[in-house]
Amino acid sequence: MTASTPASALHASALDLIGNTPLVRLHSLSTDLVDVYGKLEGQNPGGSVKDRAARAMIEGVLQRGELAPGTRLIEATSGNTGIALAMLARLHGLDIELVMPENSTAERVQTMRAYGATVTLTPAAGGMEAAIDHMRAEVDAGRAQMLNQFGNPDNPRAHFETTGPEIWRDTAGQVTHFVSSMGTTGTIMGVSRYLKEQSAAVQIVGVQPTEGSSIPGIRRWPEAYLPANYEPERVDRVIDVSEADARTMTRALARDEAVFAGMSSGGAAHAAAQLARELTAAGERGLIVTIVCDRGDRYLSSDLFA
Numbered sequence: 001m002t003a004s005t006p007a008s009a010l011h012a013s014a015l016d017l018i019g020n021t022p023l024v025r026l027h028s029l030s031t032d033l034v035d036v037y038g039k040l041e042g043q044n045p046g047g048s049v050k051d052r053a054a055r056a057m058i059e060g061v062l063q064r065g066e067l068a069p070g071t072r073l074i075e076a077t078s079g080n081t082g083i084a085l086a087m088l089a090r091l092h093g094l095d096i097e098l099v100m101p102e103n104s105t106a107e108r109v110q111t112m113r114a115y116g117a118t119v120t121l122t123p124a125a126g127g128m129e130a131a132i133d134h135m136r137a138e139v140d141a142g143r144a145q146m147l148n149q150f151g152n153p154d155n156p157r158a159h160f161e162t163t164g165p166e167i168w169r170d171t172a173g174q175v176t177h178f179v180s181s182m183g184t185t186g187t188i189m190g191v192s193r194y195l196k197e198q199s200a201a202v203q204i205v206g207v208q209p210t211e212g213s214s215i216p217g218i219r220r221w222p223e224a225y226l227p228a229n230y231e232p233e234r235v236d237r238v239i240d241v242s243e244a245d246a247r248t249m250t251r252a253l254a255r256d257e258a259v260f261a262g263m264s265s266g267g268a269a270h271a272a273a274q275l276a277r278e279l280t281a282a283g284e285r286g287l288i289v290t291i292v293c294d295r296g297d298r299y300l301s302s303d304l305f306a
């Protein structure tokens with residue numbers, strides 16, 4: 001290898017590193033007829049798919065002039081969104097407060113603080129509700145403004161403008177199925193809208209935990225709590241995945257594919273493998289793209305890889 005530096009290797013800021021994540025073939029999930037590719041969102045600078053939504057939401061309020069002077073951003077989140085918002089807010093010179101229960105994992109709290117965010121910890125006994133109550137009180141007092149990733153149209157827009165086009169481009173329009181686990185549903189809504197505009201035949205598959213299962217980052221939403229961004233007609237099929245199956249696949253991805261990811265990615269990959277087997281049994285060809293949302297090191301303090 002030579003040491004010369006192509007011009008495209010120089011980036012103006014970490015903002016430019018968001019997106020254009022690689023697609024990697026998952027051999028153990030693919031068959032003679034069906035290729036399964038993982039889109040490695042953990043390669044984003046903040047370590048997850050949430051960099052895309054956070055960038056779009058922050059740039060959205062700035063471009064529309066919606067951030068009142070003297071207010072800071074606030075969000076109640078213990079997950080990837082908080083980390084992405086912490087990174088993006090400071091890159092844009094904004095103050096942000098992230099609110100979460102005091103029993104949130106140390107690596108998450110410390111990552112957000114490392115990026116320069118103010119982290120407020122609410123009593124563990126109050127759960128996420130106490131964090132949301134604190135956020136609402138700050139917003140009601142006019143001290144802070146929330147981004148509301150569940151209803152903010154900038155979240156799915158980020159995926160309509162970047163994730164979807166990248167998948168279409170990188171598969172040269174050959175993608176037949178898109179599989180994504182569903183949290184805020186921003187990823188699946190935006191990608192579905194883009195891919196269906198290119199070809200109505202592309203099938204969009206959502207993944208949710210089975211009843212009673214817990215998979216960090218995604219939810220089995222009761223009807224009354226469905227995210228405002230969710231439009232059911234954009235999803236052709238929903239596959240339920242148990243916590244045990246998601247766990248087993250997450251470990252297999254690391255061992256067999258060198259794809260070190262979180263449990264929601266394992267859940268989506270489990271569903272993608274099921275789909276690949278079904279298509280193969282029916283004698284159909286396919287190219288499945290499944291989202292690998294984040295990296296496994298975000299879960300080292302849990303028992304996921306113990």
Ligand SMILES: Cc1ncc(COP(=O)(O)O)c(C=O)c1O
Binds near residue numbers: 049182184187
């Ligand atoms: C680990 C993880 N997996 C999956 C998702 C789902 O992505 P989306 O919110 O776009 O549905 C999230 C989002 O919060 C996440 O943090």
